[in-house]
Amino acid sequence: MRYREHPPPQALRPFVRCLWELAHDYGGSGYSREHLWATPYAELLVLRAGSYxxxxxxxxxxxxxxxxxxxxxxxxxxxVELVAARFHVGGARDLLACRPGDAVDLVADAPEVLAPTTPLGSATTLTALAGWLHLHLGHATPDPVVVTAARIVAERCGQVPVTSLAGELGTTTRTLQRRFDRSAGMSPGALARILRFNRARELLVRDSRVDLAALAAETGYADHAHLTRTFRERFDLSPREFRELLREITEAGVASVQA
Structure with a gap:
């Protein structure tokens, strides 16, 4: 697998976390799956070869x-060969023809959900994709409160109560919820839960022998049982079963692409 991330041009940085490209022969690798975990970041993919x-x-x-x-x-x-953009929380809002909330958990052909009608299929290079994004986002402005809130939640790996977050930003919980709904389609609490869980998952990936009780404490879960329940809700797997999945992926020589 060849997977590379690239910083976006300066003009796109308020909206785009990174541009990335992938090339992988699934038929020849013996492993035909990509496991994509929960993420608060939308992505736009231009497949120049193959399909999923x-x-x-x-x-x-x-x-x-x-x-x-x-x-x-x-x-x-x-x-499969593709180029793609990964957006900040709320960064894709001005590209959507639907409400941001309707895009949560959506996997679709882009013409079904994008507002711009300018063809994107020819943007098969990172430069062309960045140019298309600049054309349609160059005059947009992300919600500064959502941008700051998302940065704080990410810096603290999801371990921040929404009431405390609203207080730091000088706003009310209700107003913060409304601004997230308009920009991101998910609540700040949902963002925090995803990032907190992803931190636990990343630490488990880094050291599959880590003590689960210690992992739960480090990532803000009440106890080992709370962490296990969350894993089952997210993956339908326990942490130990997740370790087995990681071993299977590693032995197949595949590094799943993750946000």
Missing amino acids: RAGGRTLQGVAFMGPRTRPVTLTSDER
Whole structure:
């Protein structure tokens, strides 16, 4: 697998976390799946070769993946090459033809959900994709409160109560919730839960032998049982079963692409 991330041009940095590219021969690798975990970051993919299958539909050409509150599995049995953009929380709002909340957990052909009608299928290089994004986001302005709140939550790995977050920002919990709903389609509490869980997952990936009680304490869960319940809710797997999945992926020589 060849996977590379690139910083976006300066003009896109308020909206785009990174541009990235991937090339992988799933048919020749012996491993045909990509496990994509929950993430608050939407992505826009331009597939210049191959396709994925997800949830009974085929993704080819240009695809949009909204923020995810649950994992998604992509499958392919051919060589896939693509370029993509990964957005900040709320960064894709001005590209959408639907409410941001309707894009959460959405995996779709991009023309179904994008407002711009300018063709994107020819943007098969990172430079061309960045140019298309600049054309449609160059005059937009992200919500500064949502931007700051998302940064604080990320810096603290999700371990911040929403009431405390609102107080730091000089606003009310209700107002903060409304601003997140308009920009990101998910609540600040949902963002915190996803990032807190992803921190626990990352630490487990880094050291599969880590003590689960210590991991729960470090990442803000009440106890080992709370962490296990959350893993089952997110993956339908216990932490130990997740370790087995990691071992399977590692032995197959595949590094899943994650936000």
